[in-house]
Amino acid sequence: IVRANVERNIEKAESIASYYANDAQVQTSPWDVRLMFGVIVDVNTETKVATIQRVADVRMSLPLAKRIAEILTQQIQQYETKFGSIPMPPHE
DSSP: OGGGGSOOOOOOOTTOOOOOOSEEEEEEOSSEEEEEEEEEEEEETTTTEEEEEEEEEEEEEHHHHHHHHHHHHHHHHHHHHHHOOOOOOOOO
């Protein structure tokens, strides 16, 4: 991983986009990971069906996904140390 040992000069692409998501799905293959982000636009409490508007798909290599998972874990631990536990909604 040579890239980790070099200085980074980051420039924004003309087509950069920023999205909010409160829903995510993950697919993996032997070669890569696909993250699908969406926004919950409606929840039918009778049928228990949520309507999700997909806003972005991100595909990446497995090594990059593993590194991002490590960074997210570290960031969440630091946040919880400073501000307290992040509550998790129940899941089935």
